[in-house]
Amino acid sequence: MTDATTAIEKPASQMRAIWQQFRTHKGALFGLIVLGTLILAVVLGPFLWVPEKMSVAKAIMLKNQGPSWRFPLGTDQLGRDMLARMLDAGKVSLAVGFVAMMIAIFVGTTIGILAGYFKRLDGPLMRLTDMFLALPLIPLLLVMVMLFRDRIAGLVGPEMGAFLLIVFAIGVTSWMQAARIVRGEVLALKEREYVLAARSIGAIPRRIILRHILPNVVSPVMVAATLGVAEAIITESVLSFLGLGFPPDFPTWGRLLYDGLSYMQIYPERVIWPGVAISLTVLSVNYIGDGLRDALDPRIRGR
Amino acid sequence: MLTFTLRRLLLAIPTLLLISLVIFFLVDLAPGSPASEIPLTVPAEVRMKILEAMGVNEPVYVRYGLWLKQFFYVEPLTGIDAIFGSNYAEGMQRIISYQTRSPVFDIIVQRLPQTLIVIGTAYLVGILIAVPIGIYSAYRQYSIFDQLGTLLAMIGFSVPTFFSGTLLIILFAVGLGWFPTKYDTTLTVTDWDTFWQQVRQMTLPVMTLGLANAASISRYMRSSMLENMGQDYVRTARAKGMSERTVVLKHVLRNSMIPVVTVIALGIPSIFGGAIITENMFGVSGIGSALIGAIHANDLPMVQTLAFIFAILIVLFNLIADVLYGLLDPRIRYD
Numbered sequence: 001m002t003d004a005t006t007a008i009e010k011p012a013s014q015m016r017a018i019w020q021q022f023r024t025h026k027g028a029l030f031g032l033i034v035l036g037t038l039i040l041a042v043v044l045g046p047f048l049w050v051p052e053k054m055s056v057a058k059a060i061m062l063k064n065q066g067p068s069w070r071f072p073l074g075t076d077q078l079g080r081d082m083l084a085r086m087l088d089a090g091k092v093s094l095a096v097g098f099v100a101m102m103i104a105i106f107v108g109t110t111i112g113i114l115a116g117y118f119k120r121l122d123g124p125l126m127r128l129t130d131m132f133l134a135l136p137l138i139p140l141l142l143v144m145v146m147l148f149r150d151r152i153a154g155l156v157g158p159e160m161g162a163f164l165l166i167v168f169a170i171g172v173t174s175w176m177q178a179a180r181i182v183r184g185e186v187l188a189l190k191e192r193e194y195v196l197a198a199r200s201i202g203a204i205p206r207r208i209i210l211r212h213i214l215p216n217v218v219s220p221v222m223v224a225a226t227l228g229v230a231e232a233i234i235t236e237s238v239l240s241f242l243g244l245g246f247p248p249d250f251p252t253w254g255r256l257l258y259d260g261l262s263y264m265q266i267y268p269e270r271v272i273w274p275g276v277a278i279s280l281t282v283l284s285v286n287y288i289g290d291g292l293r294d295a296l297d298p299r300i301r302g303r
Numbered sequence: 304m305l306t307f308t309l310r311r312l313l314l315a316i317p318t319l320l321l322i323s324l325v326i327f328f329l330v331d332l333a334p335g336s337p338a339s340e341i342p343l344t345v346p347a348e349v350r351m352k353i354l355e356a357m358g359v360n361e362p363v364y365v366r367y368g369l370w371l372k373q374f375f376y377v378e379p380l381t382g383i384d385a386i387f388g389s390n391y392a393e394g395m396q397r398i399i400s401y402q403t404r405s406p407v408f409d410i411i412v413q414r415l416p417q418t419l420i421v422i423g424t425a426y427l428v429g430i431l432i433a434v435p436i437g438i439y440s441a442y443r444q445y446s447i448f449d450q451l452g453t454l455l456a457m458i459g460f461s462v463p464t465f466f467s468g469t470l471l472i473i474l475f476a477v478g479l480g481w482f483p484t485k486y487d488t489t490l491t492v493t494d495w496d497t498f499w500q501q502v503r504q505m506t507l508p509v510m511t512l513g514l515a516n517a518a519s520i521s522r523y524m525r526s527s528m529l530e531n532m533g534q535d536y537v538r539t540a541r542a543k544g545m546s547e548r549t550v551v552l553k554h555v556l557r558n559s560m561i562p563v564v565t566v567i568a569l570g571i572p573s574i575f576g577g578a579i580i581t582e583n584m585f586g587v588s589g590i591g592s593a594l595i596g597a598i599h600a601n602d603l604p605m606v607q608t609l610a611f612i613f614a615i616l617i618v619l620f621n622l623i624a625d626v627l628y629g630l631l632d633p634r635i636r637y638d
């Protein structure tokens with residue numbers, strides 16, 4: 001009997017089906033490889049590439065060097081190794097992107113589910129979403145960073161302060177898309193029979209939402225989350241580019257680009273490296289989002 | 304349609320009021336109060352006088368009310384005065400910038416033309432590039448041209464404008480020396496020579512913004528065309544023996560333009576936001592760079608007013624997009 005069951009072909013799991021579809025999207029595969037490489041590089045890179053310790057006087061002697069075996073990406077105007085700075089900056093940039101996205105997705109999903117499930121909350125919450133959509137975001141982000149930077153830096157230190165402030169500011173201003181998507185899904189899902197069945201056996205709203213509705217909104221949320229990472233990285237680098245992002249000793253790619261701008265005419269590579277890093281990250285994340293959208297859509301997956 | 308427009312207009316009022324409240328109080332929380340800008344050597348009583356003259360000693364709700372009144376009542380009246388030579392607004396307090404001690408709206412009126420010329424041209428160029436690309440990509444779906452277009456569009460909206468702009472500067476201004484790196488705001492066009500100079504200095508910022516816009520608009524154009532290409536009326540038109548040209552450029556294009564036009568309308572306010580970066584980079588002294596300058600200088604009235612103007616633009620163009628959609632597509636009925 002057991003032999004017979006093993007003889008039956010193993011049904012493809014949903015994850016496998018999704019992966020099969022995802023693999024056919026060349027751009028998405030390219031994105032996954034590039035993003036994976038970048039993440040590996042910024043996580044492992046600092047352990048593999050330890051810049052030599054040297055005194056300030058010695059470092060200044062070695063400023064503005066071109067690429068060499070000793071400094072693969074050259075040195076900056078203070079004699080700091082650019083490769084080590086790029087790796088450090090990448091870690092912060094990617095961390096900002098992911099954490100800001102998580103905040104945005106958490107807020108967006110919560111608001112979307114509440115608005116979709118509870119009719120009473122729908123009106124006010126959606127008006128709130130509309131209002132946030134009408135806010136001029138870049139000016140407001142700039143104002144927020146400008147105003148609260150020093151105050152938060154006083155509380156938790158300049159580095160952590162800048163990180164928390166920027167991540168929070170980006171998170172609370174980019175949840176609206178996710179909220180709208182989730183609300184739409186929930187509105188349709190809660191009319192389904194299985195939700196009715198759950199309610200008929202006396203399940204409380206919290207349980208219906210967490211056990212029955214939430215798992216079914218995961219796929220659109222995942223697509224929104226992927227694209228949210230790209231958006232957050234761009235927003236952070238815009239802030240840094242305008243001089244209102246991270247401090248220079250705690251750089252991100254956007255900050256490195258901003259620092260490189262003053263030397264753009266003599267050392268254009270100092271702008272190009274961080275710019276290419278940002279663009280590659282965003283491009284690969286966008287491609288992954290594209291591939292995920294196709295892979296998670298059962299209507300497309302079947303074909 | 305009219306009732307819909309009116310209802311939306313009425314609904315926009317509370318939204319805008321709420322937004323103005325958010326903007327005003329967020330900016331007003333600023334720790335860098337105007338008092339910190341006054342040198343410490345100024346005696347205490349003089350300092351009080353200065354603060355009083357600036358009107359920052361009042362409680363916050365009084366200042367908010369005053370600002371609203373100035374924004375919606377005094378400034379429009381001043382505008383009417385300036386156009387018709389009347390004097391309704393005489394003696395009324397206008398919104399004064401902390402930086403320049405001149406009315407905020409005077410600065411905006413001075414700076415707006417620069418923004419509109421550069422950004423407007425960029426948007427127009429973007430649309431003019433995007434529409435043909437979108438049409439052809441859809442007509443020859445999965446051809447080499449289409450795949451190249453898809454790739455370029457993906458790159459176009461992944462590369463942030465501050466990087467593509469910098470690359471253009473390095474390539475065309477520093478490397479080849481074809482265009483100036485900075486935009487000269489004082490240039491006035493009087494003859495062919497200065498006109499040519501204006502065109503040259505506008506090229507880089509217009510390219511930077513135009514390409515970024517073209518990337519997203521061409522995608523919308525393509526998908527909208529694709530949606531219509533498979534419709535029955537297209538088959539009917541072909542069956543009647545119409546030329547491909549007429550079918551694609553008349554029947555399909557007209558129907559496909561409906562969503563694209565609304566996307567274009569929706570994009571206009573975000574252009575002003577995105578323009579902040581481009582203006583900053585090329586030294587175009589439009590309202591975007593005015594906003595950055597005001598933020599750095601702690602010029603609260605200027606920041607509040609500009610941010611609110613951006614918000615009004617967003618709400619207004621959302622409304623325009625909705626109305627346009629209803630007007631262009633007779634299948635859509637809001638009432």
